[in-house]
């Protein structure tokens with residue numbers, strides 16, 4: 001868990017704003033209701049995650065391409081908070097990019113230079129109280145498909161990671177953020193970093209609010225090839241994954257990738 005200088009007021013403000021959006025009248029949210037992934041701001045409820053797998057949650061997604069989204073497009077009830085929070089996420093991303101580059105033994109500006117985290121999708125998640133929690137999940141088991149996720153959760157709990165085949169609780173810690181490695185980071189690190197599988201339980205308590213910031217490449221970088229960096233490939237760690245275009249990975253994730261447990265095998269050599 002990390003938190004490099006995101007003021008606690010900004011985090012609390014973001015959680016409250018997310019709750020405010022979701023607790024509006026249905027008619028006010030429906031303006032944003034859409035299944036079209038090309039829309040920069042969209043609201044969705046429950047829905048199919050994979051064949052036979054549904055989620056017990058509502059989601060408002062705001063997509064910042066190259067760190068930018070027209071403020072007018074953001075719902076007014078959460079506009080100020082979303083802008084402020086994303087500004088902090090962008091700052092924290094720079095710190096994370098440096099730390100992760102160094103952890104890979106690369107120059108500290110490497111991940112920033114390849115622009116693999118220069119766009120953000122900010123997801124405000126709302127998990128209503130579930131009357132029959134044993135029948136479903138808030139968010140089914142998955143690993144994140146992008147490079148990095150910074151996650152903020154409220155005090156309710158329910159997030160779990162899969163560790164040695166066991167589900168382990170990630171208890172809420174006030175003022176803390178969770179950093180999740182995504183599949184694409186696992187690939188370019190040649191398995192030095194692992195994208196952990198996680199899920200959120202449906203619960204008889206709540207509602208639970210969380211905010212996930214998913215980082216993906218800039219529009220310029222999305223047209224370039226990514227793959228394990230040569231410096232990371234040694235005799236004892238031969239190349240596991242092939243090169244890929246981000247647009248290709250995006251298409252895979254939104255089509256066939258929806259029906260497999262993990263998309264990583266698709267990228268193996």
Ligand SMILES: O=C(O)CCC(=O)C(=O)O
Nearest residue numbers: 125139153159200210212
């Ligand atoms: O709500 C959470 O705490 C996690 C959500 C999540 O893992 C996701 O949306 O990818």
Ligand SMILES: [Fe+2]
Nearest residue numbers: 142143144198
């Ligand atoms: Fe996730």
